[in-house]
Amino acid sequence: MPVPLQDILDRIATQMAALPDKGQVAAYIPELAQVDPNQFAIAVALPDGQVHTAGDAETRFSIQSVSKVFSLALALGRQGDQLWSRVGREPSGLPFNSILQLEHEGGIPRNPFINAGALVVTDAILDRNQPREVLGELLRFVQSAAEDSDIRINEHVARSETAHGDRNMALAHFLAAHGNLQNAPALTCGTYFHQCALEMTTRQLALAGRFLIGGPTSPQFPQLISPNSVRRINALMLTCGHYDGSGDFAYRVGLPGKSGVGGGILVIAPGRASIAVWSPGLNAQGNSQLGTLAVEQLATATGWSIFG
Amino acid sequence: MPVPLQDILDRIATQMAALPDKGQVAAYIPELAQVDPNQFAIAVALPDGQVHTAGDAETRFSIQSVSKVFSLALALGRQGDQLWSRVGREPSGLPFNSILQLEHEGGIPRNPFINAGALVVTDAILDRNQPREVLGELLRFVQSAAEDSDIRINEHVARSETAHGDRNMALAHFLAAHGNLQNAPALTCGTYFHQCALEMTTRQLALAGRFLIGGPTSPQFPQLISPNSVRRINALMLTCGHYDGSGDFAYRVGLPGKSGVGGGILVIAPGRASIAVWSPGLNAQGNSQLGTLAVEQLATATGWSIFG
């Protein structure tokens, strides 16, 4: 790569700042609706421990659905393939919060990244334990992955999610009606809303994603999951990580990624880097507008596609 | 890779022969229904021109939907991104021959690998030309890719497809009703049925797939499409190549692939190899039962996953 990575990131940040259309900030809770849409950050963590950033990379944001990657890693670590009896591995082909397919397929969500599937994953790690305990474990997992203890759950956001959580409550009761929920709907949803309220900086998110880079392990950070799980989570991120925009992301960017309604995206270049982008404005598919563009440019500039 | 590739292929072929459940041969036309389900072949073509095979790699079979990769390459070469105004790039999330989503989305098929999308692609390369002419061009494209002129279209199969083609005729009329077909439904379907009747050996298919390996070009064969198109077709194969089993294939195999109802699968290990497998028995998703298992074993043995 002739152009230094830092130069690429700086150039991307400059270009993003100049774009007039920054998408629409999520409006369903005030905590997200009030975020300034003019923010942008990108961070790349390399296997050797280096991190390059550009933009507002030290500003905390709500990672929302990006947290599903961490809860899935935890659930797979605990339950292994048993988890797949409760949730599928196929793209949903429908908007992310749909109950349609769930009904058609007997209460088995299509994949762990649509909301219904993520509720099942959270329900699985909750098991019979206390939410507080399980959330503590999830937080420690993320902190270990990022090697940074200054990551937390925002209680205001969690409470606001709960107050506007009818759709997820509907999904949880629906899963319960199909016998696919072990805990009370309010308990599983409460835990899920807290998980989504995880807050960190773009730099921290890039660091926290390193356990998914795979390849020869770096001595810099502990191996949190098996190489096999790394590959499988990346596969799921590629096919299902962007709701009904997953195919388009794979086509344009060519790397596994998971987006959140807070405007963050975690992207993995297998064997090469963990990438985090953040910009609060969303596109029509509910994924960060500038974030998607930025990683597309990064992938083009670095040639980091997994597709040849 | 400590174990030689040829040994890996031989071992896989031996294991496949020993498996009692070989899936169900497609039964909708007699030409497919009469194929012996006990056949199996695997072939790996490397960038340096080497080909390794095991099993019945010199037996011709009907590549059926694998042909959609070649017609898409041809269409993208001719029309570029214009093609995407007529067909989407998202996984379908529904059985491959469904009209459901097509109706919901105004006659724009979800992706070029479901039947409706493939009809649009064929309609696009047909343009205003004669079917015979266009089929000749497609055949020459495949022959060039395989560097082998002994590849042909089986007229018996094409005629049988036509006689049992009501579902595709329905799709074509439906596309026409939405203004998304340039040629008469019978013309586009006729061309499509001939395209699906392409016949070649497993070795030939592996050779024909080399143009999708990407990476530094080999002097062995001409570059048929741009590096960018290579990456994009691989991305589409990964997210949409196995109908409603695409997510599972990505999860288990970790490589882009396109299956056909004749039991063939073309799989690409970007930068490394073009792989073809063939075994006529299909699994519940309509993809080759042994073929899927075989490439899963090959990916594990070689470590050729694109996901780390």
Place this chain on the structure above:
Amino acid sequence: MPVPLQDILDRIATQMAALPDKGQVAAYIPELAQVDPNQFAIAVALPDGQVHTAGDAETRFSIQSVSKVFSLALALGRQGDQLWSRVGREPSGLPFNSILQLEHEGGIPRNPFINAGALVVTDAILDRNQPREVLGELLRFVQSAAEDSDIRINEHVARSETAHGDRNMALAHFLAAHGNLQNAPALTCGTYFHQCALEMTTRQLALAGRFLIGGPTSPQFPQLISPNSVRRINALMLTCGHYDGSGDFAYRVGLPGKSGVGGGILVIAPGRASIAVWSPGLNAQGNSQLGTLAVEQLATATGWSIFG
């Protein structure tokens, strides 16, 4: 009824003429698109042979889907309950030309009044006979019912329907793919397009509908179907006669009816009268805008609801 029927009809015709919003004329074929939307007619045929009319009751129009009532009567007469193995009796709950439910339910259309169901009915009366023969029989049935031989099929309309018939051709091929079509799709569709091109005046339609009045038979006209079939066709008209507006029509009018895209509606007041209305402009559900209003007013003025 204190107010004479003729006065009621005259008053309704006057009110309809004064309404500014006359709906949208069907635009998919030029023969319908060119009809003057300012036309309106209403006719009531009583069991004793009397007919009262108001408006343009002597103008011919294309009865389109109203013809489904006559083809169903013919099919039931010939095949009896056997017909119900090929078509259901439930409201569709979806726009009239949808393929959705058809796919979901294995090629059995929900009822004989949605297009797919009407194609099955036409296919059933076609049996193995020539279209010309069967259309002749259908025409004679309608002429007998109206006791008027001056009713005909408009060949221009039939040909135009054929030229714009991709959606029905798609349905027919789809039915064929499910083994629910006895004749070639083009043959069944061709017959169906001619059936829909039946042309008559509003007065003639009211007369033709008398065989569905039921109750003590009038000596005025021959009994064309059994009393049991009369009741059953009326039940189907009530639950399914207005596509996805059937519930609303039952709620507002309280009488069985069948609408056509040409703006005609045949309405039955069981034991009392056969009513025809016609006005070419359609409402959002694809039923005559003024026609629906007019029969609602007629039902209110006469107290002819079947619901008490």
Place this chain on the structure above:
Amino acid sequence: MPVPLQDILDRIATQMAALPDKGQVAAYIPELAQVDPNQFAIAVALPDGQVHTAGDAETRFSIQSVSKVFSLALALGRQGDQLWSRVGREPSGLPFNSILQLEHEGGIPRNPFINAGALVVTDAILDRNQPREVLGELLRFVQSAAEDSDIRINEHVARSETAHGDRNMALAHFLAAHGNLQNAPALTCGTYFHQCALEMTTRQLALAGRFLIGGPTSPQFPQLISPNSVRRINALMLTCGHYDGSGDFAYRVGLPGKSGVGGGILVIAPGRASIAVWSPGLNAQGNSQLGTLAVEQLATATGWSIFG
């Protein structure tokens, strides 16, 4: 009618007792699962105050969804046509507990007799009042209609419904997510579960249904709703009263009816009679197996079809 009504009822009861297939008793709550499937009752209340019964007409049963007729009458009485901004009037065309169509149509249930629609109706009569108060009012309405104060709500059944109410809770949260619920989901559902736990005898149900007979008012009982509302509720019962079996019931019986999962059906012969049947075993559509047959025989024997 040459045969006396009492003789018809006795004959029907005898025939029903002899039928071997009595359907499947609802199993989702123990209170319904434990009911003896060999019970059958029929009762006909005439406008002149006479009641004829046969079978176990003095045994109380859980009227379940038949209660939706009474809550709808109450809601229409209070809110009039305003109610229709929150719920539609079209048949659902889908199994009764489906969320599918609800999602598709922005949280507006198709009609007041599917569960989602009934929840909206209950939510509407609940308004901002206490559930206890509103349930008292509903109970008094039913008691007035039956002119019998010995009708009550079974608390055991209500509690059991609540314990197994995940699907209705999902619907309620879903309605809330679409802004179509005024009260907390648990409150509306709790009220609804109590309403469904209304318990009465078949004789009492026939008496309670007399307010829907319409026609010239009987001095025997007070007019509870307007003649217009009578007709409209009957229309809704005919098109939507038996979930996805409504068309079939209209075709076979030819009278408006509303069934409940407890095996009861209230059927109205407009201008003639209020009919109640009860037998706990259900058919594939979830309606009383023997009850449906019995009213079909009654309609045939009496000629009470509304369709001529």
